[in-house]
Amino acid sequence: MSATPASLPRTPVTNPEVAQPPGPLREFWGQFSANAGAVAGLVIVVAVLLLAALAPWLAPYPPDLTNNTAFLRPPAWQEGGSSAYWLGTDAIGRDLVSRLMHGARLSLVIGIAVVALSIAVGIALGLIAGFARGVTDIVIMRMMDIILTLPSLLLAIVIVAILGPGMMNAMLAVAIVVLPHYVRITRAAVITESSKDYVTAARVAGAGRQRLMFQEVLPNCAAPLIVQASLGISTAILDAAALGFLGLGAQPPAAEWGTMLADAREFVLRAWWVVTFPGLMILITVLAFNLLGDGLRDALDPKLKR
Amino acid sequence: MWRFVLTRLGLVVPTFIGMTMLAFFLIRLVPGDPIETLAGERGIDPARHAALMKDYGMDRPLMVQYGLYVGRLLHGDLGKSMITQTPVVEEFIALFPATIELAVCAILFALVIGIPAGMLAAVKRNSVLDHGVMIGSLTGYSMPIFWWGLLLILLFSVQLGWTPVSGRIAVAYYFEPVTGFHLIDAWLSGEKGALKSAASHLILPTIVLGTNPLGIIARMTRSAMLEVLSEDYIRTARAKGLSNLRVVALHAFRNALIPVVTVIGLQVSVLFTGAILTETIFSWPGVGKWMIEAIARRDYPVLQGGLLLLGGVVMLVNLLVDMTYGVINPRISRR
Numbered sequence: 217m218s219a220t221p222a223s224l225p226r227t228p229v230t231n232p233e234v235a236q237p238p239g240p241l242r243e244f245w246g247q248f249s250a251n252a253g254a255v256a257g258l259v260i261v262v263a264v265l266l267l268a269a270l271a272p273w274l275a276p277y278p279p280d281l282t283n284n285t286a287f288l289r290p291p292a293w294q295e296g297g298s299s300a301y302w303l304g305t306d307a308i309g310r311d312l313v314s315r316l317m318h319g320a321r322l323s324l325v326i327g328i329a330v331v332a333l334s335i336a337v338g339i340a341l342g343l344i345a346g347f348a349r350g351v352t353d354i355v356i357m358r359m360m361d362i363i364l365t366l367p368s369l370l371l372a373i374v375i376v377a378i379l380g381p382g383m384m385n386a387m388l389a390v391a392i393v394v395l396p397h398y399v400r401i402t403r404a405a406v407i408t409e410s411s412k413d414y415v416t417a418a419r420v421a422g423a424g425r426q427r428l429m430f431q432e433v434l435p436n437c438a439a440p441l442i443v444q445a446s447l448g449i450s451t452a453i454l455d456a457a458a459l460g461f462l463g464l465g466a467q468p469p470a471a472e473w474g475t476m477l478a479d480a481r482e483f484v485l486r487a488w489w490v491v492t493f494p495g496l497m498i499l500i501t502v503l504a505f506n507l508l509g510d511g512l513r514d515a516l517d518p519k520l521k522r
Numbered sequence: 523m524w525r526f527v528l529t530r531l532g533l534v535v536p537t538f539i540g541m542t543m544l545a546f547f548l549i550r551l552v553p554g555d556p557i558e559t560l561a562g563e564r565g566i567d568p569a570r571h572a573a574l575m576k577d578y579g580m581d582r583p584l585m586v587q588y589g590l591y592v593g594r595l596l597h598g599d600l601g602k603s604m605i606t607q608t609p610v611v612e613e614f615i616a617l618f619p620a621t622i623e624l625a626v627c628a629i630l631f632a633l634v635i636g637i638p639a640g641m642l643a644a645v646k647r648n649s650v651l652d653h654g655v656m657i658g659s660l661t662g663y664s665m666p667i668f669w670w671g672l673l674l675i676l677l678f679s680v681q682l683g684w685t686p687v688s689g690r691i692a693v694a695y696y697f698e699p700v701t702g703f704h705l706i707d708a709w710l711s712g713e714k715g716a717l718k719s720a721a722s723h724l725i726l727p728t729i730v731l732g733t734n735p736l737g738i739i740a741r742m743t744r745s746a747m748l749e750v751l752s753e754d755y756i757r758t759a760r761a762k763g764l765s766n767l768r769v770v771a772l773h774a775f776r777n778a779l780i781p782v783v784t785v786i787g788l789q790v791s792v793l794f795t796g797a798i799l800t801e802t803i804f805s806w807p808g809v810g811k812w813m814i815e816a817i818a819r820r821d822y823p824v825l826q827g828g829l830l831l832l833g834g835v836v837m838l839v840n841l842l843v844d845m846t847y848g849v850i851n852p853r854i855s856r857r
Contacts, residue, residue: 253656297593370798402795485680494669499664
C-alpha cells in the first residue's frame with residue numbers, strides 16, 4: 217500500500233487553495249460573526265478584560281487612595297463635580313473610576329476561577345459517573361440533584377456562613393453551587409458518545425479506560441462544556457457580587473463591585489453615582505458573557521439552537 | 523400514570539435524605555462546637571461545657587447524633603433558635619407567608635408580562651419588536667437584582683416619592699393576621715387605606731423579584747412558540763383558512779405552554795434565591811431576611827432548619843410540576 221502503481225489513474229489535481237473546505241475555526245467564526253449580539257458580547261468581554269489587565273496603568277489613582285477633601289464628589293458633568301474625578305468619589309474620597317477598573321480584575325478573576333474549578337471537578341465527576349454507571353453513577357448524580365434542588369444563593373450563603381466570609385470562601389461556595397451543571401453535561405455527553413462506533417472501535421483496538429475517557433470521549437464533549445463555561449462565568453460573577461453585597465464575599469476595602477454596592481447602600485439617598493456605576497458594570501459584564509455564551513452555543517452546538 | 527407518579531415519589535426520598543445529611547454535616551463544619559459558639563467570647567468552664575455537651579447529646583458518636591436528628595425531624599422538631607429560643611419551625615411558619623406573598627406576586631408579574639411578550643416576539647419574528655423583547659429579556663435575566671432594587675428605590679421612592687422604601691405595610695395600620703398574606707388580610711380587615719398601603723409596599727419588591735424570571739419566561743415562551751409555529755399542524759390550520767389570531771392563540775399557544783410550565787416550576791428556586799436579596803433590600807420580613815440575620819448572629823439551628831425547609835419546599839414544588847407536566851403531556855407519563 218505504500219506506493220500507488222503508475223498504471224492507476226491519479227485523482228485529478230485541483231488547486232488546493234480553492235477546493236479546501238473552510239477549516240473548523242473559519243467555519244465557527246463564520247457562524248459566530250453572523251450573530252450581531254454575540255459579536256457585541258465578545259467586544260465588551262474583550263474590553264472588560266483589557267480594562268482589568270491594564271487597570272494599574274489606566275486607572276488615574278490607586279483604588280484605595282482616599283482624599284479627605286473630596287468626599288462623595290459627584291461625577292464631572294454634574295454641578296460640584298470636577299474633571300479630576302470623572303465619575304465622582306465615594307464616601308471616603310476614593311476615585312470611582314479607579315475602583316471600578318480594579319473591580320473588573322476581581323470580578324473576572326472570580327468568574328474565571330470559579331468556572332475553572334467547577335469545570336475541572338465537574339468533568340472528573342461526570343466522566344466517572346458516565347463510565348462507571350451503577351452505584352457510583354447513582355451516588356454522584358443524587359448528590360448533584362440535592363445541590364440543584366436547594367436555591368443556589370441560599371446554599372452558597374450557608375456555606376460561606378460556615379466557612380467564614382471572604383473572597384476565597386465565596387468563590388468556593390459558588391463553585392460548589394454551579395458544579396452540578398458541569399457534571400450533568402459531561403455525564404450526558406459521555407453516555408451519548410460511548411455508544412458511538414468510534415468509541416467501540418477504540419475499545420476493540422485495545423484502548424484503556426483512561427485513553428477512552430480523555431482522548432476519545434472528552435474532546436467530543438467539549439462543545440456543550442465551552443458553552444456552559446461562558447454562561448457559567450456570568451452566573452459566577454453575579455453570585456459572587458450578590459455574596460459581596462450581603463457582606464459575605466470580598467471584604468472591604470476590596471474594590472469588588474458587589475462589595476462596593478454594599479458600602480454605597482447607605483448613601484442611596486444623597487449620592488446616586490456610588491450606587492449606579494458598580495451595578496451597571498456588573499450588568500454590562502454579565503450581559504456580555506451571556507450574549508457571548510448564546511453566540512457560542514449557536515455556532516458550536518447547532519442542536520441547541522433556539 | 524400511577525407508575526410515573528410512584529417513580530417520581532421514589533426519587534424524592536433519597537434526595538430528601540441527602541438533604542438532611544447535608545444540613546446536618548454542613549453545620550458540623552463550623553469551627554469549634556455549638557456550645558462554645560453559644561457561650562461566645564465569655565468562654566465557659568470545662569465542667570459546665572461537658573454537662574451541656576451531654577444535655578444536647580453532643581458527646582455521642584456522630585452517626586448516633588445524625589440518627590437522633592432525623593428522628594426529631596420526623597416529629598417536626600428542627601431545633602430552637604439559639605437567640606430567641608423559639609422553635610425554628612414556628613419562626614419559619616410565621617415568616618413564610620410574607621415570602622410566599624412576595625414570590626407569588628413576582629411570578630404573576632413575570633407571567634403576565636413575559637408570556638405575551640414572548641408570543642408577540644415569536645409571531646413578529648425578526649421585527650424590531652422581536653429584537654426589543656430579546657434584548658429586554660436577556661437584560662432582565664442578567665440583572666443583578668440587588669442593584670436593580672436600589673435603582674428603583676432611588677427613582678420611585680426617593681426622586682418621585684411614589685412608593686415606600688421598606689416594610690410590608692405602614693405602621694399606622696394593624697389587623698389580626700388571618701391568612702398571613704397582607705393583601706388579603708388588609709382587604710378582610712376593611713380598614714380604610716390598609717389595602718392601598720399593603721399594595722404600595724409590594725410593588726417594588728414584586729418588580730425586583732420578578733425581573734429574573736420575567737427574562738427567562740419571555741425567552742422560553744418565544745423559543746417554544748417558534749418551534750410550535752413551524753409544525754405541520756399549524757400549517758394545516760392556516761391552510762384551512764383560520765385567522766392568524768385563532769391559529770396562534772388556540773392551536774400554537776397550548777402546545778407552546780408545555781415547556782413554559784416546566785420553566786415556571788424551575789423558577790421556585792430562582793424566586794427563593796432572589797427573595798433573600800429582595801427581602802434584604804426592602805426590609806421585607808420574610809424567611810430570606812430571617813436567614814441573613816441568622817448568619818450575622820451565628821444562629822446555626824436557624825440556618826440549618828431554613829436550608830432544609832426551603833429545600834423541602836422547592837423539592838415539593840418540583841414534584842408537583844413534574845406531575846402537572848405528566849397531565850398536560852401524556853406522552854411523558856406513559857413512557
